[in-house]
Amino acid sequence: MTSPTRNPLRAGLHMPRTPDPCALVVFGATGDLTARKLVPALYNLARERLLPMGFSVVGFARRDWSDEQFRAAMKDGVSKFSREPLQDEIWESFARDLHYVSSDFADPAGYRRLGERLTKQDQAHGAGGNRLFYLATQPTAYAEIAQNLKEAELSRVADGSWTRLVVEKPFGRDLESARKLDRSLGAVFRERQIFRIDHYLGKETVQNIIVFRFGNGIFEPIWNRRYVDNVQVSVGETVGVEGRGGYYEESGALRDMVQNHLMQVLALVAMEPVASFTGDAVRDEKAKVFHAIMPIEDIAGSTVRAQYTAGAVLGEQVPGYRQEPGVAPDSRIETYVALKLTVENWRWAGVPFYLRVGKRLPKRATEVAITFKTPPLQLFRQMGSEGPTPNLLVLRIQPDEGISLRFGAKVPGTRSDVRPVNMDFRYGTSFGVEPPEAYERLLLDAMLGDSTLFTRWDGVEAAWELLTPVLDAWASGVSPLRFYEAGSWGPDEARTLMERDGREWHRM
Amino acid sequence: MAPDVAAGIERLDDRAIAVDPGAIEGEFTKIWRATSGAASDESSIRLRVLNFVAFAYEAAGANRFREVMRALPQRYPCRGILAVAAPGQRQLDASIAAGFWRSSGGARHICSEEVQLVGGAAQEPELASAVLALLVPELPVVAWLMDAPDFGGRMSREILETADRAFFDTAGQVDTAAVFGHVLRAGAGREVELCDFAWGRIATWRELVAQFFDGDEGLRQLSKIQSIEIDGGGARLSSESLLLAGWLVSRLGLSLAYLAPSGGRIEATLYDGTRGVTLKVARGADGGAAPVREVRIRTGTALLSVGIHPESGHMHVREQREGGLSRRTVASPRGDDASAIAAALDDRADPTIYAEALGSALALLAAPAPDA
Ligand SMILES: NC(=O)c1ccc[n+]([C@@H]2O[C@H](COP(=O)([O-])OP(=O)(O)OC[C@H]3O[C@@H](n4cnc5c(N)ncnc54)[C@H](OP(=O)(O)O)[C@@H]3O)[C@@H](O)[C@H]2O)c1
Numbered sequence: 096m097t098s099p100t101r102n103p104l105r106a107g108l109h110m111p112r113t114p115d116p117c118a119l120v121v122f123g124a125t126g127d128l129t130a131r132k133l134v135p136a137l138y139n140l141a142r143e144r145l146l147p148m149g150f151s152v153v154g155f156a157r158r159d160w161s162d163e164q165f166r167a168a169m170k171d172g173v174s175k176f177s178r179e180p181l182q183d184e185i186w187e188s189f190a191r192d193l194h195y196v197s198s199d200f201a202d203p204a205g206y207r208r209l210g211e212r213l214t215k216q217d218q219a220h221g222a223g224g225n226r227l228f229y230l231a232t233q234p235t236a237y238a239e240i241a242q243n244l245k246e247a248e249l250s251r252v253a254d255g256s257w258t259r260l261v262v263e264k265p266f267g268r269d270l271e272s273a274r275k276l277d278r279s280l281g282a283v284f285r286e287r288q289i290f291r292i293d294h295y296l297g298k299e300t301v302q303n304i305i306v307f308r309f310g311n312g313i314f315e316p317i318w319n320r321r322y323v324d325n326v327q328v329s330v331g332e333t334v335g336v337e338g339r340g341g342y343y344e345e346s347g348a349l350r351d352m353v354q355n356h357l358m359q360v361l362a363l364v365a366m367e368p369v370a371s372f373t374g375d376a377v378r379d380e381k382a383k384v385f386h387a388i389m390p391i392e393d394i395a396g397s398t399v400r401a402q403y404t405a406g407a408v409l410g411e412q413v414p415g416y417r418q419e420p421g422v423a424p425d426s427r428i429e430t431y432v433a434l435k436l437t438v439e440n441w442r443w444a445g446v447p448f449y450l451r452v453g454k455r456l457p458k459r460a461t462e463v464a465i466t467f468k469t470p471p472l473q474l475f476r477q478m479g480s481e482g483p484t485p486n487l488l489v490l491r492i493q494p495d496e497g498i499s500l501r502f503g504a505k506v507p508g509t510r511s512d513v514r515p516v517n518m519d520f521r522y523g524t525s526f527g528v529e530p531p532e533a534y535e536r537l538l539l540d541a542m543l544g545d546s547t548l549f550t551r552w553d554g555v556e557a558a559w560e561l562l563t564p565v566l567d568a569w570a571s572g573v574s575p576l577r578f579y580e581a582g583s584w585g586p587d588e589a590r591t592l593m594e595r596d597g598r599e600w601h602r603m
Numbered sequence: 604m605a606p607d608v609a610a611g612i613e614r615l616d617d618r619a620i621a622v623d624p625g626a627i628e629g630e631f632t633k634i635w636r637a638t639s640g641a642a643s644d645e646s647s648i649r650l651r652v653l654n655f656v657a658f659a660y661e662a663a664g665a666n667r668f669r670e671v672m673r674a675l676p677q678r679y680p681c682r683g684i685l686a687v688a689a690p691g692q693r694q695l696d697a698s699i700a701a702g703f704w705r706s707s708g709g710a711r712h713i714c715s716e717e718v719q720l721v722g723g724a725a726q727e728p729e730l731a732s733a734v735l736a737l738l739v740p741e742l743p744v745v746a747w748l749m750d751a752p753d754f755g756g757r758m759s760r761e762i763l764e765t766a767d768r769a770f771f772d773t774a775g776q777v778d779t780a781a782v783f784g785h786v787l788r789a790g791a792g793r794e795v796e797l798c799d800f801a802w803g804r805i806a807t808w809r810e811l812v813a814q815f816f817d818g819d820e821g822l823r824q825l826s827k828i829q830s831i832e833i834d835g836g837g838a839r840l841s842s843e844s845l846l847l848a849g850w851l852v853s854r855l856g857l858s859l860a861y862l863a864p865s866g867g868r869i870e871a872t873l874y875d876g877t878r879g880v881t882l883k884v885a886r887g888a889d890g891g892a893a894p895v896r897e898v899r900i901r902t903g904t905a906l907l908s909v910g911i912h913p914e915s916g917h918m919h920v921r922e923q924r925e926g927g928l929s930r931r932t933v934a935s936p937r938g939d940d941a942s943a944i945a946a947a948l949d950d951r952a953d954p955t956i957y958a959e960a961l962g963s964a965l966a967l968l969a970a971p972a973p974d975a
Contacts, residue, residue, distance in 0.1 A: 099822060103854045104813035107953035109806070113814050142934040144810060147817075148922050149929055179934075184917050188932035221820070221926025255819070520650060 114542035115257070116149030117225035118213055122240050123232030124154025124165065124195065128263065130172030133231060134193075136534035138173045141189045142182070145539055149220035151192040153212055156232075157199050165195035178532055192220075200236045206247035213249070224256035227541055231263055238279035245283040261290045261541050264355055265346065266555050270563040277552055286552055290541045295356040296548040297533030300496040304363045304463070305377070307490065307498065314488075315368065317467070319442045324485060327449045327464040327601050328360050331456035333408050335430075335581070340421025347428040349400070349562060352452045358385070358558045359550065360492070361448055364463055365438050378551045385557035387440040394568040396595075397436075399577065399588045400429035403455040406581030413455060413581045427576050430454040433589040434565070435596075447596065451589060455581035456603075461492040464601035484515040487601065612673050612702040612714060622697045622720065622729075624736040631716050634701045638711045651716070653948075654738045655683040656766070658758045659749040662689045665719060667749060667940060674941035676702055676715035679948060682739050685719045686730040686758060692723040695730070727757040734758075735765065743767040745948065751776055754789040763795050770944060772800040774842040774894060780968045782842075783961050796954050799961075801842040801894070803943045806950075807935050808847055808895055808909060811920055815900070815907045820924070827902035828855070830881045834897045840867065840886055843894035848884045849964030854956070855880075859966055869967050884967070911935065 105112065119137070121129050140146050154165050170190065174181045196212055198205020217224055228244065230237050241260070244250045252258045260280065267273025280289055295301050308314055317323070330352060336343040343351065362381035369376040391397050404415040416422060416430050431453035438448060467486040487501040498520045503513040540548055568574065577586035584600070593599050615634065620626055635649055655675065657668045668685040675681065702715035718737055722730045738744060746762040748754075752771035754763060762769055776782045790797045816825050831851055835844035848869065852859070857873035857880055869884040897910040906923040916938075922929045936942060 099825060102813060102816045102822060102825070103856070104809065104816055104851075106854065107956040108810055108813055109950050110810070112817055115818055141931070144807065144814075144933045148814065148920065148931065149926075182915075182917070182934070184912070184915055185932050185934060188930065191930075219927050220929055221924055223820075 110145065112543070113145060113147045114150075114539065115225050116147045116220060116222040117227055117257075117542060118151045118153060118216055118222055119227045119229060119538075119542075120153045120155060120209065120213070121229045121231050122155045122200065122236070123230070125156040125158045125160065125168070126231055128231045129154065130168060131176050132532070132534045133229065133538070134169045135173050135177040136532050136538055138177055138181070138186070138189055139179055139531070139535055140539060142179060142185050147542075149222045151194065151216050151220060151222065153209065153216075154193070154195040155198060155205070155209060156195075157197065159197050160195050162193065162195050166190045166193050169193060178535075200232070200240050200243070203243060203246060206243050206249060210247055210249055224253040226256075226258045227261060228259070229261040229263075234263075234265060234267075234276070237262060237276060241280050241283040250283045257288075257544065258284075259288050259290055259541060259544070260284050261292060263292050264294075265350060266291055266355075266550075267559060268346070268350055269566055270556070270559040273555060273559045277556070287546070289552070290546055290549040291551070291555065292537060293355050293359050293550050294533045294537065295359055296550070297535075297537040298492065299531075300492045301360060301363065302548075303496070304360070304490055304492075305369075305372075308364075309368050320444055320446050322467050323443075323446050324466045324468045325447045325449060325596075325598055326361075326364060327451070327466075328357050328364070328462075329450075329464070329601070329603055330357060330452040330461045331458050331603055332452075332454045333456060333459045335403070335413060335416065335455050336419050336422070338420065340419045343430075344422055344426060344428055348430055348432045348452050348454070349566060353432055353434070353450060354558050354562050355550070355555075357450045357452060358561075359554075360461075360463060361436070361450065362554070364465075364490075365443055365448070367442070372547060373545075375546070375551070377547050378554065382551065382553045382557065383440075384438060385554050385561075387438050387443070388557075388561055389437045389439050390561060391434070391436065391565060394565055395574045397434055397592070398565055398569075398574050399431075399433040399586060399592055400569055400574060401431040401453075401577035401579050401586040401588070402426070402428065403430050403453075403581045404578050406455070406583065408455050408457065408582045415581065416454075429569075429576060431456075431577075431579060431585050431589070433585065433592055435592060436561075447598075449593065449598075449600070451585065451600070453579075453585050456584060457582055458603055459494060460603040462601075462603060463490040463492070464488070465490075466598075466601070489601070612676060612704060613711075614669075614673070614717075615701045615703065617698040617700045617719070619696070619698045622695050622733055624733070627697065627699055627718060627737060630699055631701070634716075635713055638701070638703060638713050650680045650714070651682055651739055651742060652679050653681045654742050654744045655679070655681045655747070656734055656738075656744060656762065657683070657685045657747040657749060658762060659685070659687050660689070660724070661750070662687055662692075662721070664749045665721075668719075668747075670939070671747075671941045671944065672702055672715055672717055674939070675944055677704075678945050680714040681745075682716045682737070682742075683718070684734055684737055685717070686734050687719070687721045688724050688727050688730055688756075688758065689721060690724050692721055692726075695720065695722040695726055695733070697721075697733075731758050731761040735761070738765075745944070746770065747944070752782060752789070753785050763789055763793055766795050768796045768798050768948070770798045770800065770947070772842075773846075774801040774804070776842070779840070779842050779845060780965060783845075783965050783968070787958065787961055787965070790954070790958060796952065797957065798944075798947045798952070799842075799846070799957065800940075800943050802846055802957050802960070803947050804938065805843050805847045805850070805895060806946065807918060808898060809850060811909045811918065811933075812851070812898060812900065812907065815905075815922060824902045824905050825855070826875075827904065828875075828880055828900060829903060830899075830901045831883070832897075832899045833882075833884045833895065835884070835886050836893045836896050837886065840869070840884060841894035844884050845869075845964040845967065846960050847895055847898065848882060848967055849962070850956070850960035852882070852963040852967070853959035862967070862969055871967060882967075 196209045267276050362384040365384045366380040369380050402416050417424050433451040436448045465488045469485045489499045491497050500518045501515050504516045577588050579586040672683045698719050700717040703711040703713045744766045746766035746769045748771040773782045833844045835841040860874040861872040863870035871882045873880045893911050900907045908921045910919050916935050917932050918935050920931050
């Protein structure tokens with residue numbers, strides 16, 4: 096028997112392959128993200144047999160922890176945050192391969208120690224020199240870490256192995272800083288080695304937008320300017336800044352949500368069909384959408400920014416943004432954004448895309464609402480009945496994931512009264528199974544080298560190109576900061592934005 | 604990354620009803636309407652993604668069916684139809700029920716419609732016709748033959764003709780070789796996809812064995828395999844350990860060169876075109892419940908061992924390669940009927956792989972392959 100080129104035992108199995116043996120190095124391993132998301136996701140992958148033999152984790156952070164202390168902290172994280180409960184036997188087996196290196200990001204000696212650790216593990220496990228570096232720390236440290244990796248020769252790719260870098264959001268705080276960061280990372284890693292996380296893309300229901308559009312034959316033919324009147328992407332949060340006031344003061348809703356998550360959802364809704372789901376196909380199509388979005392010329396007329404004041408949400412009194420811990424009493428950071436975009440391509444010319452996101456709104460919901468044009472003939476009005484309401488298709492992303500379609504139906508009786516009815520399909524209550532956490536999918540994909548669900552530099556850059564002028568204009572006083580009471584649907588000006596176009600926000 | 608399904612569905616009480624498809628459909632419409640909670644100007648979708656038809660010769664089959672209907676519709680909202688041809692029964696009775704979920708707001712969401720039909724042994728034709736009339740049109744039909752899969756009765760034949768997938772269990776039968784033969788014959792020339800629970804039970808074993816041979820280094824080991832040993836539990840050679848052996852033999856393209864006379868175990872020499880590979884399939888000395896307890900594969904330079912912990916059910920993997928020793932413990936999926944069915948439905952199975960494994964297993968039992 097000569098060595099085959101494919102594993103014949105894989106045929107017909109659930110997974111086409113597991114990732115190559117590799118080491119995951121987490122920079123910022125003592126932080127919140129590692130304990131809350133990353134290690135619980137890895138534990139679940141390990142328990143479901145999705146991690147390769149010879150997989151190990153090396154945590155890297157400043158705190159003076161031993162391997163044992165790191166394991167204990169991670170065990171605590173898994174007990175609290177894992178989707179599946181912690182089982183000791185599986186934990187013990189997983190934890191054997193958790194290691195820790197204590198060092199400041201600036202200290203070259205730390206990277207040398209890291210290198211020694213990795214070499215030792217490669218020898219013990221036959222991990223073959225494959226490395227996934229995960230930047231789970233403040234973005235100001237990204238460039239320094241990348242540079243130090245290079246100097247310690249840890250970014251060098253040995254023959255037949257791979258090295259990848261996973262970067263958390265935010266990627267820059269405006270166009271210039273994003274470009275600078277891209278240049279720093281680009282000096283060490285190639286674009287195809289860089290995996291930028293947008294955890295929205297790891298959500299099943301966001302991926303469902305693609306399935307819904309391209310897995311069904313009936314929607315694509317009407318998914319265009321001929322039939323669609325407008326598209327609304329809305330994210331409502333009931334929470335405030337949840338103790339992260341300091342972080343939020345540096346970002347605001349436009350940077351925190353619109354530049355990344357909302358733009359990504361918009362691109363999935365607006366993009367052209369893809370020929371495959373591999374490699375860059377989806378990202379190529381998304382990039383075309385980003386480039387077709389027109390710069391916002393009338394920033395005062397097309398954008399609204401606002402901040403919540405004290406009020407009541409879900410039956411509880413809550414303080415205003417300026418009273419939150421870590422927030423300046425005269426802060427001008429926006430917690431709400433509404434804006435109008437146009438996508439000037441063959442499919443969407445003339446169809447406005449409205450985006451809105453806000454904290455302390457009455458309801459937690461993320462959804463895309465597509466309003467169709469009303470039928471050309473007001474047939475039933477002539478017969479004395481009310482005119483038809485436009486068809487509305489809502490893709491709900493969270494919570495209560497699902498799809499609803501509003502259409503007109505005749506009211507029983509002799510008159511031709513048309514009444515809007517909603518047909519409602521909910522994944523949550525129909526398929527009552529918890530989907531895996533976004534980070535499980537994203538970590539696995541990064542190990543497999545599949546970058547489909549990660550953002551690419553051209554998309555990130557295009558989003559910043561579009562939104563940096565908005566940030567600049569706001570900073571110079573264009574479109575003044577408005578206020579809305581916590582528990583309301585946002586400022587009046589957001590409603591006016593729609594009314595000027597003869598439209599209204601879809602009720603979430 | 605398919606999660607296991609867990610029972611979480613509440614059930615509306617059974618209501619007796621005439622064996623009349625029109626009346627049964629009418630009753631379901633009422634149930635949907637009453638539980639949808641929709642305002643008068645809203646309609647709700649009846650979400651059903653498949654017909655799930657179970658057939659048993661024992662009244663006890665009803666309990667297993669209900670257990671499945673308490674969990675499967677979480678992932679596969681469906682119409683479930685149970686047909687029982689029980690020896691003592693004289694007339695044909697029907698009852699219906701529905702399963703629902705409660706969302707966080709307390710609203711009830713129907714996720715299953717259930718029909719139970721119980722008739723006498725002589726009433727198989729009537730049962731079969733009632734089942735056909737109750738299938739939701741256009742939806743796939745997934746069938747479950749709860750008893751020995753001999754595919755001889757009227758209902759089984761009907762199922763093979765109608766169903767898209769048919770579940771059954773080759774494990775626990777007195778004459779495994781005969782059962783394997785029935786299954787091979789039943790599948791030949793038919794569209795239906797045959798889903799053996801015993802095959803599903805070794806999915807994790809197959810996955811963990813396959814992982815060992817991933818990557819360049821793993822592929823090199825394939826051509827160096829020297830011996831395969833499979834230990835099973837139970838009173839006789841389990842269907843699962845035979846299928847696992849058959850799978851390895853067929854996927855690795857091995858042919859049978861020598862088969863030692865059995866006696867509750869298999870010892871064979873296989874040939875890969877250039878070298879011999881020894882295969883031993885045995886029943887563990889201390890019995891134990893797990894149908895497969897350990898698999899060991901030795902190559903010239905490496906050793907893989909996969910075993911199951913008798914109490915926790917976790918699986919232990921040990922790999923000894925030139926690079927060193929690696930060990931890990933992973934969870935094995937739940938073994939209940941609903942999880943097994945859901946897992947098989949989730950997978951894009953390749954039925955030829957099962958059929959080839961079955962054929963090789965039959966050869967290892969020194970049984971003649973049935974004529975196609
Ligand atoms: N937390 C979340 O849920 C979440 C969600 C989405 C995105 N993110 C993003 O993920 C990243 C990490 O967030 P986080 O919440 O985990 O932050 P965090 O809790 O503040 O953790 C920061 C980590 O970086 C380490 N660190 C900071 N400066 C260091 C230095 N000079 N040398 C060595 N280690 C240093 C800290 O180590 P010591 O404490 O030991 O000094 C700590 O492990 C951020 O980019 C954030 O935007 C977080």
